[in-house]
Amino acid sequence: MKVVFWGTPDFAVESLKELVNSEHDVIAVITQPDKPRGRGKKLLPTPVKEFALKNNIPVLQPEKVKGNRELYEKLKDLAPDISVVVAYGKILPKEIIEIPKYKTINVHASLLPEYRGSAPIHRALLDGKDKTGVCIMEIVEELDAGDIYECKEVEIKEEDDIVSLHNKLAKEGAKLLVKVLKDIEEGKAKKTKQDDTKSSYAKPIKKEEGKINWEKSAREIFNQIRALKVWPKAFTKFRDKEIKILSSEVVDENSTGNIGEIVKIEKGKGFVVQTGRGRLLIKEVQFPNSKAISGDDAVRGYHIKVGERFE
Missing domain, CATH: 3.10.25.10 (Formyl transferase, C-terminal domain)
Structure with missing residues (x-):
């Protein structure tokens, strides 16, 4: 399938890497604009951009997504079969979500509907959970509320911290993503609605x-x-x-x-x-x-x- 990949941090690189090594064709990567980092405040690319450039994948870095006509037309011209979002950093509007043939899916680092939001890995550790996981879901306008294709449970061990758990979830999410894409392409994928009564929100860390x-x-x-x-x-x-x-x-x-x-x-x-x-x-x-x-x-x-x- 022709895939447009949306992602920004290290967590997203694992999924992009797995896609590049699969039979799918990543036709474009969309990531956040370069930001000044470090003591010298030098403009640096996102981890996803770095990986994409090394693999000769075209990169787009829109300042805004909502109401961006140029971006909309560019995506229409690319005509992707599906868009994949992994920790991109902004909520996509409906008109962007619905461009691809199979719409847009997301890799989320929790066992949804638990820990919707931007800090699911931190919150699972802070709450002393003994397990968490990753889910592949369809993106809808409401935050992390789309139908779920598949989830994979991951044990939180006593020796885990934010670094080790982040890396485990990134790897498991990447593998699960490629499996779900294959199921979608072959018409075997099944979706399950989330139980909103069991949802919780992983608010940003302060x-x-x-x-x-x-x-x-x-x-x-x-x-x-x-x-x-x-x-x-x-x-x-x-x-x-x-x-x-x-x-x-x-x-x-x-x-x-x-x-x-x-x-x-x-x-x-x-x-x-x-x-x-x-x-x-x-x-x-x-x-x-x-x-x-x-x-x-x-x-x-x-x-x-x-x-x-x-x-």
């Missing part, structure tokens, strides 16, 4: 959600740390400075004591903090203007001692 409240349980803080590892990173006050905590492990689910206090140094591993319920081993931290270091290196380099407190 920076303030990174602030650790040590009165919460060790399990809740552990989930916060692993969900927000990339951005905004879980943060707390230590010796009147803000530090970031990047990795942890629940070592006790039930104990109580002086909240926020360092209660033990684990040689070779890091240091243990008392929470509102249970204890947390801190395995990786980042002090101001410094690189991330292990909890063990922090103990030795910053002379962290039992009895000190996090705020």
Whole structure:
């Protein structure tokens, strides 16, 4: 099939890669405009654009999609069989969705109707879920509410964080996408309506959600740390400075004591903090203007001692 691919971040690259390696023909890629990034604020392409250019796929980067007549006419001329959207970053209007023969489908990183919206992977981790998944669905005007072609469940393991879970879901979504496209082409695809009464919304992550409240349980803080590892990173006050905590492990689910206090140094591993319920081993931290270091290196380099407190 002739495919127009809409996507922007790394998550979308896996699906585009799988499409390029399949029997389908990616005739164009549509991605967000280049944005200034890094300290020098240099204009940089999106990960999807980089991959598309390396594979000689034409790239379109419209500033807006809604009401863009030029884009509409260009898509009509391309005459795709189907459009595929993976984390593009904007909601497509009905007239764009309906151009292709088989309309437009989406790879969404949750078990719909749960976690509709822009931060499903973060929210699944923050909520302490033991499973999530990816769904291929038909795009409609209402956000993530279209009929579902197929879903694949993915286990959330204790050692998973936002990076590992993101990568697992991106790979599973890409494989499932190619399977569903084959089913659509062969007329075997079946769609199931979503149960709107069971829907939930994965709202965007805000920076303030990174602030650790040590009165919460060790399990809740552990989930916060692993969900927000990339951005905004879980943060707390230590010796009147803000530090970031990047990795942890629940070592006790039930104990109580002086909240926020360092209660033990684990040689070779890091240091243990008392929470509102249970204890947390801190395995990786980042002090101001410094690189991330292990909890063990922090103990030795910053002379962290039992009895000190996090705020």
